Amino acid sequence: MTIASIPAAKILQQKDFLSIADISGEKITQLLKLAKLIKAKHTLGEKYLPLQGKTLGMIFEKSSTRTRVSFEVGMLQLGGHALFLSSNDIQLGRGETVSDTAKVLSQYVDGIMIRTFEHEKVTELAAEASIPVINGLTDLSHPCQAMADLLTIQEIKGTLKGLKMAYVGDGNNMAHSLMMACGKTGIDFAIGCPEGYEPNSQIVELAKEAAAKSGCKSEICRDPKDAVKDADIIYSDVWTSMGQEDENEIRLKAFKEYQINSELVKHAKEDYIFLHCLPAHREEEVTGDIIDGPNSAVFHQAGNRLHAQKAILADLLG
Secondary structure (H helix, E strand, O other): OOOOOOOOOOOOOOOEEOHHHHOOHHHHHHHHHHHHHHHHHOOOOOOOOOOOEEEEEEEEEEOOOOHHHHHHHHHHHOEEEEEEEEEOOOHHOOOOOOOHHHHHHHOOOOOEEEEEOOOHHHHHHHHHHOEEEEEOOOOOOOOHHHHHHHHHHHHEEEEEEOOOEEEEEEEEOOHHHHHHHHHHHOOOOEEOOOOOOOHHHHEEEEEHHHHHOOOOOEEOOOOOHOOOOOEEEEOOOOOOOOOHHHHHHHHHOOOOOOOEEHHHHHHHOOOOOOOOOHHHHHHOOOOOHHHHOOOHHHHHHHHHHHHHHHHHHHHHHH
């Protein structure tokens, strides 16, 4: 079996990949189609090397298993090379300005992926760099993960539009990117979260606007059962993100009624799929029988980070 040739035309008519909010639903759909083509070629052992001679600089101010491995392997499989740059390896962690770092790296590499805390650092890096910048995660958003999630849902459910996703937990970067991704692609989105842990209000409004255009809903629920009711997808994330460790005990109490367990999932559709961006804290935000159960697709989802990001890399750097 031979896979269809990959179109040469660019999908993203922009230099950077910083937020799902910046991308239309149509372009998201095209990126997912590209990701599926690239994945199919890889599965059949067909070479696709659009990034021969290209180098990606990867800045990590937050450590990660999936982000580092998926980007590094992705560049290798596309014919390119990736450089791991921790905050201890570059002068950005020792007082050099973001602007200077952007301009220097633009002289050496063909693209930058950054995983950091402040979203403003990523937007400044992109503004000052003459090369593409990819947001590998900030405290505000996690767009690459959301693309992998959409790819996973599409592969399992066969569609996106008309489904319902229930996100249960903290209104964090993952919730932000998912509510935007759902709004852009026609998936109803409901987040169940306690008072004081809601998503960013500006992103909520943007997501509602996107949802209205694509004919779906985006809502915030206090009761997790209301969020999960008739859901096709249940999504969870850790209650305490990196950098919030001093809040851990407070958060454990605040979220104790928001655990994904056998009782809560009874309110979803019988064929729901469970997703989690990982790493997971079993018996906190999700019980072991759910994350390791027959409805869980978390490792399928983790694998799709590679293919979704290869599509982004090929489109931006190719």
